Amino acid sequence: DGGITQSPKYLFRKEGQNVTLSCEQNLNHDAMYWYRQDPGQGLRLIYYSQIVNDFQKGDIAEGYSVSREKKESFPLTVTSAQKNPTAFYLCASSIMAGPLNEQFFGPGTRLTVL
Amino acid sequence: ILNVEQSPQSLHVQEGDSTNFTCSFPSSNFYALHWYRWETAKSPEALFVMTLNGDEKKKGRISATLNTKEGYSYLYIKGSQPEDSATYLCAFIIQGAQKLVFGQGTRLTINP
Numbered sequence: 001d002g003g004i005t006q007s008p009k010y011l012f013r014k015e016g017q018n019v020t021l022s023c024e025q026n027l028n029h030d031a032m033y034w035y036r037q038d039p040g041q042g043l044r045l046i047y048y049s050q051i052v053n054d055f056q057k058g059d060i061a062e063g064y065s066v067s068r069e070k071k072e073s074f075p076l077t078v079t080s081a082q083k084n085p086t087a088f089y090l091c092a093s094s095i096m097a098g099p100l101n102e103q104f105f106g107p108g109t110r111l112t113v114l
Numbered sequence: 115i116l117n118v119e120q121s122p123q124s125l126h127v128q129e130g131d132s133t134n135f136t137c138s139f140p141s142s143n144f145y146a147l148h149w150y151r152w153e154t155a156k157s158p159e160a161l162f163v164m165t166l167n168g169d170e171k172k173k174g175r176i177s178a179t180l181n182t183k184e185g186y187s188y189l190y191i192k193g194s195q196p197e198d199s200a201t202y203l204c205a206f207i208i209q210g211a212q213k214l215v216f217g218q219g220t221r222l223t224i225n226p
Contacts, residue, residue, distance in 0.1 A: 004157070035216075042118060042216035043203070050212070058213060090158070099146040099207040102160035103214070 003027065004106035006091050011111045013078075013085075021076045021109045023091030029104070031097040032074035036060060037088040037108075046089075049074055050097040078111065085113045116140055118206055120217035127194045128225050134190045135220040137204030141185035145209045149178055149189055152219070153200040161189075161202075194224045 004025045013019045025032065031050050035043040045058030049068040063082025068074050074093075078085045090108045094101040119138045127133045139147065146165045152158040162171040167182040175192045191198055201221045205214035 040218060042218045043205075044216070045213050048213065056212075092158075097212050099211070099214075100163055100165065102148065102163055103150075103158075104160070105150075105157040107157050 004091060004093055004104055006089075006106035006109050008109060009107065011109055013111065013113050015113055016080045018077055018079050019085075019111065021078065021089055021091075021111070023074045023076065023106060025072055025074075025091075025093045025104075025106075027093055027095075027104060028071070029093035029095050030071070031094045031101070032068065033092040033094075033103065034058070034064075034066065034074070034076045035090045035092065037090060043090060046076065048097070085111060087111060116206075116208065116215045118204060118215050118217035120202075120204060120220050122220060123218065124221040124223070126223045126225055127191075129194060129196060131194055132190065132192045133194055133222070134188050135202065135222070137187045137189070137206075137217055139185050139187075139204075139206040139215075140208075141183060143208040143210075144182045144185070145207050145211070147180060147187050148205045148207075148214060149187070150203040150205070151200045152203060158203060189220075191222075194222075196224050196226055198222060199224045 007022045033048040034046040047066040049055040065077045091106040092103040149161040150158040164180040169180045201219040203219045205216040
């Protein structure tokens with residue numbers, strides 16, 4: 001089955017630790033995205049990548065880092081510099097970057113920092 | 115700061131009734147509007163991508179209209195069924211941008 005997988009579903013970390021969230025897609029999509037969801041707010045874009053070895057900051061990139069070494073993988077690292085990392089994180093992909101291409105989402109990872 | 119507002123935030127509808135809700139966005143430099151359905155414990159799924167003023171799109175019992183001049187889109191569900199229970203997200207994008215701006219969603223619950 002084609003789709004996007006995120007792991008793990010739930011993640012707990014101690015304050016001050018870096019943590020990496022996994023996102024893999026087998027849809028052969030060029031573009032990938034990371035969003036964050038907080039209660040009562042819309043999805044906010046953290047980082048996006050239009051093509052392998054390229055990525056751009058979204059609206060709330062501070063305290064996060066990404067890499068795009070392979071087309072199918074776009075891991076997100078939440079660093080200790082992120083002031084409020086507890087949130088639900090969604091990864092998405094689209095066939096290409098661009099306003100007319102629908103995005104396909106993964107099931108999400110809920111990160112709790114203790 | 116670009117802002118997308120969805121109303122109402124939540125909605126309870128009796129099975130079989132029809133319903134609609136709104137997505138409001140800045141009308142200047144509009145390029146496209148997306149609607150997504152997000153069922154509990156599942157991933158958001160795309161419903162529609164709309165670009166033209168006056169556009170109307172339909173998928174089964176769900177339809178959407180777009181007014182880019184006044185900056186709103188309506189999503190209609192005809193004859194609601196329990197499987198329509200979900201959060202409905204809209205997102206818009208302005209000309210020249212690569213990023214979607216999402217609203218906070220309308221949470222729809224269908225009461226049997």
